[in-house]
Amino acid sequence: MRQLSINRLKEGDILGRTIYANDGRVLLGKGMALTKSYIDRLKTLGINILYIDDEVSKDIIVEDIISEEHRREAMASLDNAVQAVKVGKDFDGFNVKRNIDNIIQDILFQKDIFIGLTDMRTYDNQIFAHSVNVCVLSIVLGKALGLDRENLEGLAIGALFHDIGTVKLPKKLLSKREPFTPKEAALYQTHTNHGFDILRTKRELNLLSAHIAFQHHERLNGNGYPRKLEGDAIHQWAQIVGIANFYDNLVNDGPGHTRIPPYEACEILMGSAEKFFPKDLVITFLKHIAAYPTGCTVKLSTGETGIVVEQNKSLPMRPIIRVLVADQTLSRVQAKEYNLVEERTLFIESILE
Structure with missing residues (x-):
């Protein structure tokens, strides 16, 4: 694949x-x-x-770190919650917890986690897919930081609902991909307040989950919103979800922005350390991210084009690449592979789409 x-x-x-x-x-x-x-x-x-x-990639395995069923269930439960909020009704927080527990179990079951799956998002499901992905990324980082099961649940619920406040915003604003105007940006920023107001009334949910919705756009240097908090005034869970949200927004289209390749997103996130997010959290997060996801097509410094077939988890910027080579008669195509850990003079110039 x-x-x-x-x-x-x-x-x-x-x-x-x-x-x-x-x-x-x-x-x-x-x-x-x-x-x-x-x-x-x-x-x-x-x-x-x-x-x-296809024949070229039939043996390439691109695995999600959670089951397809659990990802689908989480999206559906979030959709149910959003539809309820839209008409002023309550939603079933206990059902959300059940779906969250399934995702946590999937992640805790795995020893070495390396994330490289690209979401296939539509205009309509973008926010739902984004929220589930941020939830998964946050649990992975929380697990790496040693959070226990109870804290992982509170973190995951806050991550899943971090953008619940966008239900109060105009659909036209949420579907815009060009940069926001100052007026549009100010309106979009109110989703953190709306999210807090929605979640804080849910007694079956951890109140800190509501604070994640409130604080996930705060930054260490005080340039975030809505309260311009600095340093340790930002709860660790909000910092974790902030990193996951920041990265997922970089690699996927969303309100007010378009996507960039994962390797560029990794560089930008690393550059944000100590300015936007704690350096130790950023480094830990990036240890679990594939800068060149398995299955993507890349251009090498040799001018050759190949497919990433496997990761070197100790050196995520140096994966294994499969290049197709035609024989002199062009009657047969064979594949050769470069392990970029061993081929030290080769490097990836770009991801091709």
């Missing part, structure tokens, strides 16, 4: 991962052969990157 830009798809390509709506419904199932009408529909939905299965 490998990543492919929506613009490089062709009829007959086989979908490698199921695409879901925000309520958990299947939009397009794994194994489907893509037709022109399917490809046009995916473009209309706003999907930029997806996964396909």
